Amino acid sequence: MGFAKASVRDAEVAGRRVLTRVDFNVPLAEGRVEDDMRIRAALPTIELLRERGAATVLVSHLGRPQGVDPALSMKPVGERLAELIGAEVAQSPEVVGGRAAELATGLDDGEVMLLENSRFEPGETGNDPELARRLAELADVYVDDAFGAAHRAHATTEGVAHLLPAYAGLLLEREVNELTGVVSSPRRPLVVVLGGAKISDKIAVIDRFLDLADEILIGGAMCFSFFRAKELATGDSLVEEQGVVLAGQALEKAERAGCELSLPVDLVIGDRLEASAQRRELDGVEVPDGWMGLDIGPRTAAAYGESIADAGTVLWNGPMGAFEIDAFAAGTRTVAEAVANAAGKSVVGGGDSVAALRQFGLAEGVDWLSTGGGASLELLEGKPLPGVEALLDA
Ligand code: ADP
Ligand code: MG
Numbered sequence: 031m032g033f034a035k036a037s038v039r040d041a042e043v044a045g046r047r048v049l050t051r052v053d054f055n056v057p058l059a060e061g062r063v064e065d066d067m068r069i070r071a072a073l074p075t076i077e078l079l080r081e082r083g084a085a086t087v088l089v090s091h092l093g094r095p096q097g098v099d100p101a102l103s104m105k106p107v108g109e110r111l112a113e114l115i116g117a118e119v120a121q122s123p124e125v126v127g128g129r130a131a132e133l134a135t136g137l138d139d140g141e142v143m144l145l146e147n148s149r150f151e152p153g154e155t156g157n158d159p160e161l162a163r164r165l166a167e168l169a170d171v172y173v174d175d176a177f178g179a180a181h182r183a184h185a186t187t188e189g190v191a192h193l194l195p196a197y198a199g200l201l202l203e204r205e206v207n208e209l210t211g212v213v214s215s216p217r218r219p220l221v222v223v224l225g226g227a228k229i230s231d232k233i234a235v236i237d238r239f240l241d242l243a244d245e246i247l248i249g250g251a252m253c254f255s256f257f258r259a260k261e262l263a264t265g266d267s268l269v270e271e272q273g274v275v276l277a278g279q280a281l282e283k284a285e286r287a288g289c290e291l292s293l294p295v296d297l298v299i300g301d302r303l304e305a306s307a308q309r310r311e312l313d314g315v316e317v318p319d320g321w322m323g324l325d326i327g328p329r330t331a332a333a334y335g336e337s338i339a340d341a342g343t344v345l346w347n348g349p350m351g352a353f354e355i356d357a358f359a360a361g362t363r364t365v366a367e368a369v370a371n372a373a374g375k376s377v378v379g380g381g382d383s384v385a386a387l388r389q390f391g392l393a394e395g396v397d398w399l400s401t402g403g404g405a406s407l408e409l410l411e412g413k414p415l416p417g418v419e420a421l422l423d424a
Contacts, residue, residue: 033203036422038075038173041197043084045139049169050079050199051186051417053178053401054090054107063110067388068178071401073114075175075199076142080115085137087168089125089145089186090176091154098150108144119144125151126164134168148186155184162189175199177206178402180417181409191420198421201401206418208398209409212377217342218244223334223365225250226348226380229273233280234411235347240283245290247334249326249350249361256281256293257315265299265317292334296327298351298358309357325351326361338368347380347407353389362386370395379406 041048052072057064079086088111095102105121112119120143122130133143145168148154153161162185166172172194174180179187180202190196198206212220222243224232229252239246248256254264255273259281284291296314299321300307310321317323326334331350338344346369353362363386369376370392378384379400387393400406409415 033198033207034424035198035203035418036196036424037203038078038197038199041171041173041195043079043082043171046084046171047087047134047137047169048079048084048171048173049087049089049165049190049194050075050173051176051179052076052088052090052199053176054088054104054111055092055178056107058106062106066110066114068401069107069111069114071201072175072199075173075201076115078200079173080117080140080142083139084171085134085139086142087134087137087145088142089148089165091149091179091184091186092147093149095147095149097152102147102149104144104147111142111144115142117142122146125154126161126168131168148184151185153185155182157183157185157189159189161185162193165190166193169194172196173199174417174421175201176417177202177400178405180402180415181405181413183416187417188420191417196421198418202418205400205402205406206409208377209379209400209406212343212345213242213410213412217374219341220343220345221245221247221337221341223247223249223338223344223346223369224348225252225350225362226382227251227268228270229255229276230270231407232348233273233276235407236280237283238410238412240280240287240289240291243289245292245337246284247292247337249294249330249334249365250348251323252277252348253294253326254317254323263316263318264323265319265321267317267323292337294326294330295333296329297323298325298327298361300324300358303352303355305355305357307355307357324355324358325353328360331361331364335364335368338365338372341372342374344369344372344374344376345410346376346378346383347410349382349386353386363390366390366392379403379410
Protein backbone atom coordinates (compact mmCIF):
# COMPACT_ATOMS: atom_id res chain seq x y z
CA MET A 31 0.00 0.00 0.00
CA GLY A 32 1.75 3.17 -1.20
CA PHE A 33 1.30 6.73 -0.08
CA ALA A 34 -2.11 7.90 -1.29
CA LYS A 35 -1.40 11.61 -1.65
CA ALA A 36 -0.05 13.61 -4.59
CA SER A 37 3.69 14.24 -4.28
CA VAL A 38 5.62 17.45 -4.92
CA ARG A 39 7.62 15.32 -7.36
CA ASP A 40 4.59 15.31 -9.67
CA ALA A 41 3.60 18.96 -9.18
CA GLU A 42 3.98 21.67 -11.83
CA VAL A 43 6.10 24.19 -9.98
CA ALA A 44 8.41 25.83 -12.52
CA GLY A 45 7.81 29.57 -12.64
CA ARG A 46 5.18 29.34 -9.92
CA ARG A 47 5.08 30.52 -6.34
CA VAL A 48 4.94 27.59 -3.94
CA LEU A 49 3.85 28.13 -0.34
CA THR A 50 5.71 25.40 1.54
CA ARG A 51 4.85 24.51 5.14
CA VAL A 52 7.95 23.23 6.89
CA ASP A 53 8.60 22.24 10.49
CA PHE A 54 11.32 24.67 11.56
CA ASN A 55 10.27 24.43 15.20
CA VAL A 56 13.88 24.20 16.37
CA PRO A 57 15.53 24.88 19.74
CA LEU A 58 17.13 28.33 20.01
CA ALA A 59 19.88 29.43 22.38
CA GLU A 60 21.10 33.02 22.65
CA GLY A 61 19.39 33.99 19.44
CA ARG A 62 20.90 31.14 17.40
CA VAL A 63 19.65 27.77 16.19
CA GLU A 64 20.93 25.22 18.67
CA ASP A 65 20.00 22.11 16.68
CA ASP A 66 19.25 22.25 12.96
CA MET A 67 18.09 18.64 12.44
CA ARG A 68 14.60 19.76 11.43
CA ILE A 69 15.92 22.35 8.99
CA ARG A 70 18.18 19.75 7.36
CA ALA A 71 15.26 17.33 7.12
CA ALA A 72 13.39 19.83 4.90
CA LEU A 73 16.32 20.45 2.54
CA PRO A 74 15.46 17.76 -0.06
CA THR A 75 12.09 19.41 -0.74
CA ILE A 76 13.56 22.92 -0.76
CA GLU A 77 16.34 21.83 -3.13
CA LEU A 78 13.85 20.10 -5.43
CA LEU A 79 11.75 23.27 -5.62
CA ARG A 80 14.82 25.41 -6.33
CA GLU A 81 16.11 23.06 -9.02
CA ARG A 82 12.74 23.05 -10.72
CA GLY A 83 12.58 26.83 -10.80
CA ALA A 84 9.86 27.45 -8.25
CA ALA A 85 9.72 30.60 -6.15
CA THR A 86 9.54 29.10 -2.68
CA VAL A 87 7.67 30.82 0.16
CA LEU A 88 8.44 28.92 3.37
CA VAL A 89 6.29 29.09 6.47
CA SER A 90 6.63 27.44 9.90
CA HIS A 91 5.72 27.94 13.51
CA LEU A 92 8.37 28.29 16.22
CA GLY A 93 7.60 27.63 19.87
CA ARG A 94 4.38 28.71 21.49
CA PRO A 95 4.28 32.52 21.32
CA GLN A 96 1.25 34.39 22.68
CA GLY A 97 1.01 36.88 19.82
CA VAL A 98 4.07 38.61 18.38
CA ASP A 99 7.19 37.76 20.41
CA PRO A 100 10.56 38.95 19.07
CA ALA A 101 12.34 36.17 21.02
CA LEU A 102 10.55 33.65 18.75
CA SER A 103 11.21 35.39 15.44
CA MET A 104 12.18 33.12 12.52
CA LYS A 105 15.21 35.34 11.85
CA PRO A 106 17.91 32.98 13.22
CA VAL A 107 16.22 30.09 11.42
CA GLY A 108 16.34 31.94 8.10
CA GLU A 109 20.02 32.72 8.67
CA ARG A 110 20.82 29.06 9.33
CA LEU A 111 18.82 27.98 6.28
CA ALA A 112 20.73 30.45 4.10
CA GLU A 113 24.02 28.89 5.29
CA LEU A 114 22.73 25.38 4.57
CA ILE A 115 21.50 26.07 1.04
CA GLY A 116 24.28 28.52 0.21
CA ALA A 117 21.82 31.07 -1.09
CA GLU A 118 20.00 34.13 0.12
CA VAL A 119 16.77 33.65 2.09
CA ALA A 120 14.54 36.72 2.05
CA GLN A 121 12.91 37.19 5.45
CA SER A 122 9.43 38.61 5.79
CA PRO A 123 8.78 40.62 8.95
CA GLU A 124 5.21 39.33 8.95
CA VAL A 125 3.26 36.16 8.18
CA VAL A 126 0.73 37.74 5.84
CA GLY A 127 0.16 41.34 4.76
CA GLY A 128 1.52 43.91 2.34
CA ARG A 129 5.22 43.35 3.01
CA ALA A 130 4.93 39.55 2.81
CA ALA A 131 3.01 39.84 -0.47
CA GLU A 132 5.53 42.29 -1.90
CA LEU A 133 8.46 39.98 -1.09
CA ALA A 134 6.61 36.96 -2.49
CA THR A 135 5.77 38.75 -5.72
CA GLY A 136 9.36 39.93 -6.05
CA LEU A 137 10.85 36.42 -5.82
CA ASP A 138 12.56 35.12 -8.94
CA ASP A 139 12.39 31.49 -10.03
CA GLY A 140 14.62 29.36 -7.82
CA GLU A 141 14.64 31.91 -4.98
CA VAL A 142 13.57 31.26 -1.40
CA MET A 143 11.87 33.38 1.23
CA LEU A 144 10.73 32.69 4.79
CA LEU A 145 7.60 34.12 6.38
CA GLU A 146 7.59 35.14 10.05
CA ASN A 147 6.50 32.68 12.78
CA SER A 148 2.99 31.52 11.82
CA ARG A 149 1.89 31.54 15.45
CA PHE A 150 2.35 35.32 15.59
CA GLU A 151 -1.05 35.28 13.82
CA PRO A 152 -3.87 34.54 16.25
CA GLY A 153 -5.77 32.74 13.47
CA GLU A 154 -3.10 30.07 13.01
CA THR A 155 -4.00 27.62 15.77
CA GLY A 156 -7.73 28.35 15.37
CA ASN A 157 -7.48 27.46 11.65
CA ASP A 158 -9.08 30.81 10.80
CA PRO A 159 -10.41 30.78 7.19
CA GLU A 160 -9.45 34.44 6.73
CA LEU A 161 -5.81 33.72 7.58
CA ALA A 162 -5.86 30.68 5.28
CA ARG A 163 -7.21 32.89 2.49
CA ARG A 164 -4.47 35.49 2.98
CA LEU A 165 -1.79 32.76 2.98
CA ALA A 166 -3.21 31.27 -0.21
CA GLU A 167 -2.99 34.68 -1.87
CA LEU A 168 0.79 34.53 -1.54
CA ALA A 169 1.19 31.53 -3.86
CA ASP A 170 -0.13 29.34 -6.70
CA VAL A 171 0.66 25.95 -5.21
CA TYR A 172 0.89 24.55 -1.66
CA VAL A 173 3.36 21.93 -0.45
CA ASP A 174 3.21 20.44 3.04
CA ASP A 175 6.51 19.10 4.33
CA ALA A 176 5.80 19.70 8.03
CA PHE A 177 5.26 16.17 9.26
CA GLY A 178 5.90 17.26 12.85
CA ALA A 179 2.86 19.57 12.67
CA ALA A 180 0.61 17.32 10.54
CA HIS A 181 -1.48 16.24 13.53
CA ARG A 182 -2.62 19.85 13.98
CA ALA A 183 -5.46 21.31 11.93
CA HIS A 184 -4.03 24.83 11.76
CA ALA A 185 -4.31 27.50 9.04
CA THR A 186 -0.83 26.76 7.62
CA THR A 187 -1.18 22.96 7.84
CA GLU A 188 -4.81 22.38 6.95
CA GLY A 189 -6.91 25.45 6.13
CA VAL A 190 -4.72 26.72 3.29
CA ALA A 191 -4.44 23.22 1.77
CA HIS A 192 -8.08 23.47 0.68
CA LEU A 193 -7.47 26.72 -1.21
CA LEU A 194 -4.53 25.77 -3.48
CA PRO A 195 -3.46 22.61 -5.34
CA ALA A 196 -1.89 20.84 -2.34
CA TYR A 197 1.01 18.35 -2.51
CA ALA A 198 3.03 16.32 -0.02
CA GLY A 199 6.67 17.27 0.44
CA LEU A 200 9.40 14.61 0.30
CA LEU A 201 9.91 14.46 4.07
CA LEU A 202 6.21 14.20 4.87
CA GLU A 203 5.81 11.46 2.28
CA ARG A 204 8.78 9.49 3.60
CA GLU A 205 7.64 9.83 7.22
CA VAL A 206 4.18 8.52 6.42
CA ASN A 207 5.60 5.66 4.33
CA GLU A 208 8.13 4.61 6.97
CA LEU A 209 5.72 4.73 9.89
CA THR A 210 2.78 3.10 8.13
CA GLY A 211 5.17 0.48 6.76
CA VAL A 212 5.78 -0.71 10.32
CA VAL A 213 2.05 -1.21 10.73
CA SER A 214 1.03 -2.58 7.35
CA SER A 215 3.91 -4.77 6.17
CA PRO A 216 6.53 -5.35 8.89
CA ARG A 217 9.13 -8.07 8.57
CA ARG A 218 8.54 -10.35 11.53
CA PRO A 219 9.02 -10.65 14.34
CA LEU A 220 7.79 -7.09 14.96
CA VAL A 221 9.18 -5.88 18.28
CA VAL A 222 7.87 -2.61 19.74
CA VAL A 223 9.80 -0.92 22.54
CA LEU A 224 7.82 1.65 24.50
CA GLY A 225 8.96 3.85 27.35
CA GLY A 226 8.86 7.46 28.40
CA ALA A 227 7.20 9.39 31.13
CA LYS A 228 3.48 8.85 30.75
CA ILE A 229 1.44 5.79 29.89
CA SER A 230 -1.49 8.03 28.95
CA ASP A 231 0.58 9.41 26.02
CA LYS A 232 1.26 5.95 24.66
CA ILE A 233 -1.68 3.75 25.67
CA ALA A 234 -3.40 4.05 22.29
CA VAL A 235 -0.18 2.88 20.62
CA ILE A 236 0.14 -0.02 23.08
CA ASP A 237 -3.48 -0.95 22.40
CA ARG A 238 -3.03 -0.95 18.62
CA PHE A 239 0.24 -2.88 18.66
CA LEU A 240 -1.18 -5.55 20.97
CA ASP A 241 -3.06 -6.59 17.81
CA LEU A 242 -0.09 -6.15 15.45
CA ALA A 243 3.21 -6.83 17.21
CA ASP A 244 4.84 -10.10 18.21
CA GLU A 245 6.35 -8.56 21.33
CA ILE A 246 6.01 -5.29 23.22
CA LEU A 247 8.84 -4.34 25.60
CA ILE A 248 7.87 -1.83 28.29
CA GLY A 249 10.30 0.49 30.09
CA GLY A 250 10.36 4.07 31.34
CA ALA A 251 8.16 5.45 34.07
CA MET A 252 5.10 3.89 32.44
CA CYS A 253 6.12 0.43 33.68
CA PHE A 254 5.13 1.49 37.20
CA SER A 255 1.50 1.83 36.14
CA PHE A 256 1.74 -1.82 35.05
CA PHE A 257 3.37 -2.84 38.32
CA ARG A 258 0.72 -1.01 40.31
CA ALA A 259 -1.96 -2.78 38.26
CA LYS A 260 -0.28 -6.04 39.31
CA GLU A 261 -0.42 -4.80 42.92
CA LEU A 262 3.36 -4.60 43.27
CA ALA A 263 5.05 -1.92 45.40
CA THR A 264 6.19 1.09 43.35
CA GLY A 265 7.62 3.29 46.16
CA ASP A 266 7.86 6.90 45.04
CA SER A 267 8.07 6.08 41.31
CA LEU A 268 6.08 8.19 38.88
CA VAL A 269 2.64 6.60 38.57
CA GLU A 270 -0.34 8.14 36.83
CA GLU A 271 -3.58 7.34 38.69
CA GLN A 272 -5.55 6.90 35.49
CA GLY A 273 -2.62 4.96 34.03
CA VAL A 274 -3.10 2.06 36.42
CA VAL A 275 -6.53 1.30 34.97
CA LEU A 276 -5.20 1.58 31.41
CA ALA A 277 -2.29 -0.71 32.23
CA GLY A 278 -4.63 -3.29 33.74
CA GLN A 279 -6.73 -3.28 30.58
CA ALA A 280 -3.61 -3.67 28.41
CA LEU A 281 -2.45 -6.66 30.50
CA GLU A 282 -5.84 -8.34 30.02
CA LYS A 283 -5.83 -7.63 26.30
CA ALA A 284 -2.30 -9.03 25.93
CA GLU A 285 -3.55 -12.39 27.26
CA ARG A 286 -6.39 -12.46 24.71
CA ALA A 287 -4.39 -11.08 21.78
CA GLY A 288 -1.48 -13.47 22.23
CA CYS A 289 1.06 -10.65 22.06
CA GLU A 290 3.94 -10.95 24.48
CA LEU A 291 3.90 -7.87 26.75
CA SER A 292 7.25 -7.80 28.57
CA LEU A 293 7.89 -5.81 31.74
CA PRO A 294 11.21 -5.18 33.50
CA VAL A 295 12.54 -7.90 35.82
CA ASP A 296 15.07 -5.62 37.53
CA LEU A 297 15.46 -1.88 38.05
CA VAL A 298 17.82 0.93 38.88
CA ILE A 299 16.35 3.06 41.64
CA GLY A 300 17.27 6.44 43.06
CA ASP A 301 16.13 8.48 46.03
CA ARG A 302 15.45 11.55 43.88
CA LEU A 303 15.10 12.51 40.23
CA GLU A 304 18.37 14.46 40.29
CA ALA A 305 21.99 14.07 39.21
CA SER A 306 23.05 14.01 42.87
CA ALA A 307 20.64 11.16 43.72
CA GLN A 308 21.73 8.01 45.52
CA ARG A 309 21.65 5.07 43.09
CA ARG A 310 20.95 1.38 43.73
CA GLU A 311 20.44 -1.66 41.54
CA LEU A 312 17.42 -3.70 42.51
CA ASP A 313 17.26 -7.36 41.51
CA GLY A 314 13.48 -7.41 41.27
CA VAL A 315 10.85 -4.75 40.74
CA GLU A 316 9.31 -3.97 44.12
CA VAL A 317 10.49 -0.44 44.85
CA PRO A 318 10.94 0.45 48.55
CA ASP A 319 9.35 3.56 50.01
CA GLY A 320 11.57 6.61 49.69
CA TRP A 321 12.95 5.36 46.36
CA MET A 322 11.85 5.72 42.76
CA GLY A 323 12.44 3.49 39.76
CA LEU A 324 14.55 5.55 37.34
CA ASP A 325 15.87 3.00 34.83
CA ILE A 326 15.44 -0.61 33.77
CA GLY A 327 18.07 -2.91 35.30
CA PRO A 328 20.93 -4.67 33.48
CA ARG A 329 19.17 -8.08 33.18
CA THR A 330 16.12 -6.40 31.64
CA ALA A 331 18.25 -4.29 29.30
CA ALA A 332 20.17 -7.37 28.12
CA ALA A 333 16.97 -9.33 27.49
CA TYR A 334 15.38 -6.41 25.63
CA GLY A 335 18.58 -6.07 23.60
CA GLU A 336 18.33 -9.73 22.53
CA SER A 337 14.70 -9.38 21.44
CA ILE A 338 15.64 -6.30 19.43
CA ALA A 339 18.61 -8.11 17.82
CA ASP A 340 16.29 -10.92 16.69
CA ALA A 341 13.59 -8.60 15.37
CA GLY A 342 12.68 -8.37 11.69
CA THR A 343 11.36 -4.89 12.48
CA VAL A 344 11.87 -2.82 15.62
CA LEU A 345 9.89 0.28 16.50
CA TRP A 346 11.15 2.30 19.48
CA ASN A 347 9.35 5.16 21.18
CA GLY A 348 10.25 6.48 24.63
CA PRO A 349 13.41 6.20 26.76
CA MET A 350 13.80 3.33 29.25
CA GLY A 351 14.67 5.66 32.12
CA ALA A 352 15.66 9.16 33.15
CA PHE A 353 18.50 9.03 30.60
CA GLU A 354 19.28 12.75 30.93
CA ILE A 355 21.03 11.78 34.19
CA ASP A 356 24.12 9.58 33.62
CA ALA A 357 23.40 7.35 36.61
CA PHE A 358 20.06 6.36 35.05
CA ALA A 359 21.02 6.24 31.35
CA ALA A 360 22.43 2.70 31.04
CA GLY A 361 19.14 0.97 30.16
CA THR A 362 18.30 3.50 27.48
CA ARG A 363 21.86 3.23 26.13
CA THR A 364 21.69 -0.57 25.88
CA VAL A 365 18.36 -0.39 24.05
CA ALA A 366 19.65 2.41 21.81
CA GLU A 367 22.72 0.31 20.91
CA ALA A 368 20.55 -2.70 20.14
CA VAL A 369 18.25 -0.60 17.94
CA ALA A 370 21.18 1.01 16.12
CA ASN A 371 22.84 -2.38 15.53
CA ALA A 372 19.65 -4.30 14.73
CA ALA A 373 19.86 -6.46 11.61
CA GLY A 374 16.15 -5.85 11.00
CA LYS A 375 14.50 -2.60 10.02
CA SER A 376 14.66 0.04 12.78
CA VAL A 377 12.30 2.98 13.16
CA VAL A 378 12.42 5.46 16.05
CA GLY A 379 9.83 8.10 16.93
CA GLY A 380 9.54 10.50 19.86
CA GLY A 381 11.58 13.62 20.53
CA ASP A 382 13.35 12.29 23.62
CA SER A 383 14.18 8.88 22.12
CA VAL A 384 15.71 10.57 19.09
CA ALA A 385 17.59 12.94 21.44
CA ALA A 386 18.90 9.93 23.40
CA LEU A 387 20.16 8.23 20.23
CA ARG A 388 21.92 11.38 19.14
CA GLN A 389 23.36 11.97 22.63
CA PHE A 390 24.91 8.47 22.47
CA GLY A 391 26.18 9.07 18.92
CA LEU A 392 24.05 6.18 17.60
CA ALA A 393 21.63 7.97 15.28
CA GLU A 394 23.47 6.86 12.12
CA GLY A 395 22.67 3.21 12.76
CA VAL A 396 18.90 3.69 12.69
CA ASP A 397 16.98 3.22 9.43
CA TRP A 398 14.43 5.95 10.10
CA LEU A 399 14.40 8.66 12.77
CA SER A 400 11.07 10.42 12.78
CA THR A 401 11.03 14.22 13.06
CA GLY A 402 7.53 14.16 14.51
CA GLY A 403 6.83 13.27 18.15
CA GLY A 404 3.09 13.78 18.54
CA ALA A 405 2.44 13.30 14.83
CA SER A 406 4.27 9.96 14.75
CA LEU A 407 2.31 8.70 17.75
CA GLU A 408 -1.03 9.69 16.23
CA LEU A 409 -0.13 8.06 12.94
CA LEU A 410 0.91 4.85 14.74
CA GLU A 411 -2.36 4.93 16.67
CA GLY A 412 -4.11 4.81 13.30
CA LYS A 413 -5.56 8.33 13.50
CA PRO A 414 -5.88 10.35 10.30
CA LEU A 415 -3.54 13.38 10.32
CA PRO A 416 -5.38 16.57 9.27
CA GLY A 417 -2.30 17.96 7.51
CA VAL A 418 -2.10 14.83 5.35
CA GLU A 419 -5.82 14.32 4.77
CA ALA A 420 -6.19 17.82 3.31
CA LEU A 421 -3.72 17.14 0.46
CA LEU A 422 -4.69 16.15 -3.08
CA ASP A 423 -5.20 12.43 -3.60
CA ALA A 424 -2.60 10.76 -5.80
P1 ADP B 1 9.54 10.55 23.70
O1 ADP B 1 9.76 12.03 23.57
O2 ADP B 1 10.68 9.75 23.15
O3 ADP B 1 8.20 10.12 23.19
P2 ADP B 1 8.56 10.83 26.41
O4 ADP B 1 8.41 12.29 26.19
O5 ADP B 1 7.35 10.01 26.50
O6 ADP B 1 9.55 10.22 25.28
O7 ADP B 1 9.38 10.57 27.75
C1 ADP B 1 10.69 11.02 27.93
C2 ADP B 1 10.95 11.39 29.36
O8 ADP B 1 10.61 10.33 30.24
C3 ADP B 1 12.41 11.69 29.60
O9 ADP B 1 12.53 13.04 30.00
C4 ADP B 1 12.81 10.73 30.73
O10 ADP B 1 13.65 11.34 31.69
C5 ADP B 1 11.49 10.40 31.34
N1 ADP B 1 11.51 9.11 32.05
C6 ADP B 1 11.71 7.89 31.53
N2 ADP B 1 11.69 6.95 32.49
C7 ADP B 1 11.50 7.58 33.65
C8 ADP B 1 11.37 7.15 35.01
N3 ADP B 1 11.47 5.88 35.35
N4 ADP B 1 11.13 8.11 35.94
C9 ADP B 1 11.04 9.40 35.59
N5 ADP B 1 11.15 9.86 34.34
C10 ADP B 1 11.37 8.97 33.38
MG1 MG C 1 9.05 13.66 24.76
